Amino acid sequence: MHRTVTAVGQCLVSILSLTVVLSASGCKDTGSISEGPQVRLSSLSVSEPGLQPAFSSAITNYTLSVPSTVASVTVTATPENNSTNITIDGTPTRSFSVNLDLPPSSNDIAIVLTEQSGSQSSYIITVNRAAPLSGDNELSNLTVSSGSLTPGFSPGTLTYTVDVATGTSSLTITATLQDSNASLMINGQGISSGQSREISPLTPPGSDTLITILVRAPSGAEKTYRVTVKRPLPSSNAALSALTVSAGNLIPGFTADNTGPYELTVPASVDSLTVTATKSDANSVMSSLGSVIALSGVASGSVSSPLGLGTTTEIMITVRAQDGVTTKTYTIKVSRASR
Template sequence: MRRNLICPGQWFVTVLILAIGLTAYGCKDTVSVSEHVEVPLSSLTVTPGTLQPAFFSNTTNYTVNAPTSATSVTVTATPRDSTTTVTINGTITTQRSVTLGPPGSTTTIIIVLESQTGTESTYTVNVTRLLSSDNNLSALTVTANNVAQPLAPDFDASILDYTVNVANTVAQVTVAATKSDLNAVMQIGSVTVPAGTAAGSAPNIPLGGPGTQTVVSISVTAQSGGAPKTYTITVNRAASSDDTLSALEVTTNNVVQPLAPDFDASILNYTVNVANTVAQVTVAATKSDLNAVMQIGSVTVPAGTASGSAPNIPLGGPGTQTVVSIPVTAQSGGAPKTYAITVNRAAPASDNNLLALTVTPGSLVPDFTTSTTTYSVDVPNSVDSVTVSATKADPNAVMSGDVTAGAGVATGQETFFLIPLFPRTVSITVTAPNGDPKVYSITITRAFP
């Protein structure tokens, strides 16, 4: 508010004051206050944000700068008199959330106070949502032939320089990036991604020849302007000296057999254990560089073909080892790198035990266990026959004697007729796949009438 003061014996001065009724040093007020709020507020806040100037009940116009991330602000207006009606942008309330426009826009908030007598006062707050200064990326990827290539280090918005290593056969890459603030402007190589578009890509960026580096720049200019932030990706195209495998697999009867250790391109020697019944295996491998030349046993996989296999490689007899070599020669030549798989064919099984043995009707004495080979059974005179059933622990063992079951058949069963007082001995021989036999016997006695 502007006031003119006259001081006797002094001079005429013009000052700006905020209080009413100033009398000091013999000066008297010659002009009335030019602005007076009839229905005042006692406090006014806008969150997030700070009022400019600071709140004073007789100041009715304010500005607030809200951060660009704020999509709304909360206005709290407290009247000096609790009976006063407060309206914020047309809604009767002392606190209201007001939606802001896009960054760079100004939203006007009108606060009207009405006393019980109908007197009104108006406060105005102009909230400007600041332009974003965000010139960061939120994502960055490099792909070759639609396959994502790993960035080193992993992407972080605060890290500006990255390296990507691609195979010597990769002649072009696609770089895609996403802005943290879609209102920023981004340049990927020769491609401009304008404000309002969150992400973009530069497809098929050509690379130099094998063994060279190509640098791709991604500049991001914030909505508020200023110098751009520039991210760079150095793409290293490998020389054609790759003599490694990217995959190695051994199968038997179309079932993958586990390698020990697990495959790693830097590990050259592996072991595979197969059952004694397996007589042949198939070895398949994939080159890291399809322009290398690979040999799997007697099968040659030429340059330009990524993978190949040698089917039905014969193994030695049970209990033997067979070594399969896979040499890989790089496109640039030189000595090959040789991977080797030692296939261990298991020795024949030695299990010549019975898993179960029963006589019906009747009970074995002692109770059956695999380690007990001799049993007896007593039956009453009324029983003129019994059935003996035996099950092998290893179905590939052979059961012979009085009860038989060939290899691959788990259980054998026979019926025996009994004569009173003439014990009947049932003999069962179990021969393991490795040829070791075990004989079980049961003596069955029928009681005299």
């Protein structure tokens, strides 16, 4: 409903109005001006921010966008004339909480004003409730640059361990999101899905390094994955696992805990002997006759020694453990016959 103001003049040139109706009778012009609703509100507010456009008593249609988590909206309306009756969503009241349909949805809330004379006006608020945000807060993949995850990665498994070598001082970890709209943090720092992060330095040997991977879904739901990196103390293993000779037989037969001396007799025709030794721990260092014959990481090494006719030659092999302190020396006494 609107009020109409009629303007009459000779050859009316312009009429300031929202709607204009012209009729010609000679040189007479007629204009119609819309002044908004006949029964008006003096204020209109809602419990959620974002009412568009801002309230004006002359504007009767509004929109409000709310997230999926908002299940109801309270509308408060005040008429210009205190004697005016108001219904909100069909309920006689000036403030009413309206339940919204399940998201995504659009709800029209009608505010109807009725004067005692019977005149009515309506204001409409269209509430658009957004679709629910994803709650996916899982990883699709998780990898490390050293060692391997135990157990193997599964999106629903949150706790892992990784065993690395004593000498490993850093590690790179890569986490990939299932939902690209989720957010990711590794050890409290934001990072993009699929981007690698170096964890350096790892804590000293003999201690554990904890890595946390926090995934936050678009809905805000969080999940934390934990990876414990285990870095052992340097090994004190300085034993051999095998000891062989190119001629004859060791007496007694080789055992790892017996460092000798082992006895070996060869005929006069054998003028040199090669000894091959294998380390129990490849990270130890093995030397003989003043030279290193197997560096750390090399499992075995050999040494050759000339044998004097009718003499006894002593060949020693020393193993220094990874800890740099523990050593073992294995001794072989080789007797070469005189004739």
